[in-house]
Amino acid sequence: MKKFAVSLGVIGLVLNLVGGVSALFGVYLIAFKAGVEMFGWGNAKTFGYLFLCVGLCLVAGGVLLASYVRNR
Secondary structure, rough: OHHHHHHHHHHHHHHHHHHHHHHHHHHHHHHHOOOOEEOOOHHHHHHHHHHHHHHHHHHHHHHHHHHHOOOO
């Protein structure tokens, strides 16, 4: 059971890391790349909002998972 808790803690930390990088990349796209077409898929500002929102959701999920593991 201890290994399961450690693996959940590692998953929580990875979610925090990936979410933080994604959110910062989203802010970069919004602030500095507005109006740039990305691969013919759409505006970079739109992708920036997507990365920002998904990144913040991943950070929130990682925090909840890490606090759950800590309280076990």
